[in-house]
Amino acid sequence: MLQRTEETDAALVDRLQQAAFNYFPKHYNPDNGLVADTSIADVPCSIAAVGFALSSYTVAVERGWMERAEAVQRTTQTLCFFANGHQGRERHAIGYKGFFYHFLHMDTGHRAWNSELSTIDTTLLVAGVLTAAAYFDRNDGDETEIRRLAVLIYERIDWHWALNKGETVCMGWKPGSGFLRWRWQGYDEAILLYTLALASPTHPIPQSSYDVFVSSYSWMLFGEQHYLYAGPLFIHFFSHAWIDFRGIQDRPMAERNWDYFRNTQVCIAVQRDYAERNPGHFVGYNKNVWGLSASDGPPPTRHMRGGRHPRVLGYAARGAPLGPDDGTIAPWAALASLPYDRQASIDGVRTLLSTYPSLTYEGRFPGGFNPTVKTKRPEGWVDDRCVGIDQGLLVMTIENDRSDFIWGLMRKSPVIRTGLERAGFTGGWLEENEDVERKTA
Structure with a gap:
């Protein structure tokens, strides 16, 4: 009898990456290129x-999961929808002032759920648009059209309008009530937003907006290391999915001889330390089972393991070490940590899969699970959906770990370079590329 050998780390990561990618062909409207927010039936698109x-x-083209021609067709169709969809204050509009509504109906593309015109979700959409423009660089008609549409979509965005006469960018706007009262300031996923807004050739924001954004950073101490605090892990991953922060520094990082990449490494260590200490005495927490981030959570219940009676939070941006925390873990977070701490990532993924063998759906991690909630399965409460942004983050992050692929594309993007330089970033690949350009001039 043949003895079954354990799956290698590389094979495990490959399998999980392809399963994450398979979310998109399954939850995609071929008529307009829109992608569902989650795997639940009849949910709207998340931009x-x-x-x-x-x-x-x-990534799929590079990995051989999709032919380049099919990727070109899907990309062109998607960009045509966003380039040509109606922009205005009307209910059926898909956006306004170049921004797009957070959620759109999968069939019509009209605004869904009374959602806001979202500055950060438009940013994440446009980052994908710019990735496509950087990758599809051939001089044939189809790929040239992708680049043309990308320029149209990006340059139409009125970032300056989104300041709403203030110093930092507003989080959103609604046609009935105007701008939301919250702004992007303090360390969060908006570094990518400010990079795109600063680089705009048509409606840029001033560098002073970025200076105000970083001026409200909060620093903490882990051991003897000061680090930039943000509790939920997704904050430390989203901008990094596109921007290679290794060795480049803006003013607050240069003042501390630090960078955002090393900061993310420390925040992973903070999360693991928190889970090992487990101050809330939740079931399952240890140095290899961790990952507090923004996710859905269990509904109200009194059926908890270990005599625990915590107040469950539903959807919340959970974080460590300051919370909030109700025992809900984002299982994709360990895998998304791969480029920053490979051993911690692999140990975390293997422990999750061996301890909770029924955790995945079609090989994909759900949005969250809570083993403190008492059910018939060791996983406890498990989110009944996979989330599109989680799956895409995994596809990109794993590829960055494997080959620097997305980072390499975006290092060549004039938008990313211009935005980072206007924000005051120096060093690392920003200066290395300049040296190459000078030598070849």
Whole structure:
């Protein structure tokens, strides 16, 4: 009898990456290129999920999961929808001032759920658009059209309008009530937003907006290392999916001889330390079972393991070490940590899959699970959906770990370079590329 050998780390990661990518062909409207927010039937499109999908198509071509011609067709169809869809204050509009509504109906593309015109979700969409423009660089008609549409979509965005006469960018706007009262300031996923907004050749924001954004950063101490705090892990992953922060520094990082990449490494260590200490005494937490991030959570229940009676939070941006925390873990977070701490990532993924063998759906991690909730399965409460942005993040992050692929594409993007330089970033690949350009001039 043949003895079954354990799957290698490389094979495991390959399998999980392809399963994550398969979300997009399954939850995609071939008539307009829109991608569903989650795997639940009849949910609307998330424009952020579309951005992750556009970036993931380029990975799929490189990995041999999709022919280049099919990726070109899907990308062109998607970009045509966003370039040609109606922009205005009307109910059936898909956006306004170049921005797009957070959620759109999968069939018509009209605004869904009374959602806001979202500056960050438009950013994530456009990051995918720019990835496609960087990858599809051939001089044939189809790929030239992708680049033309990408320029139209990006340059139409009125970032300056989104300041709403303030110093930092507003989070959103609604046609009935105007701008939301919240703004992007303090460390969060909006570094990518400010990069795109600063680089705009048509409606840029001033560098002073970025200076105000970083001025409200909050620093903490882990051991003897000061690090930039943000509790939920997704904050430390989203901008990094497109931007290679290794060795480049803006003013607050240069002042501390630090960078955002190393900061993310420390925040992973903070999460693991928190899970090992487990101050809330939740079931399952240890140094290899961790991952607090924004996710859905269990409904109210009194059926908890270990005599616990915590208040469950539903959807929340969970974080460590300051919380909130109700025992809900984002299982995709360990895999998304791969480029920053490979051993912690692999150990985390293997422990999750061996301890909770029924956790995945079609090989994909769900949005969250809570083993403290008492059910008939060791996983406890498990989100009944996979989330598009989680799956896209995994496709991109794994490929960055394997080959620097998305990072390499975006290092060549004049939008990313211009935005980073206007934000005050120096060093690393920004200066290395300049040296190459000078030598070849």
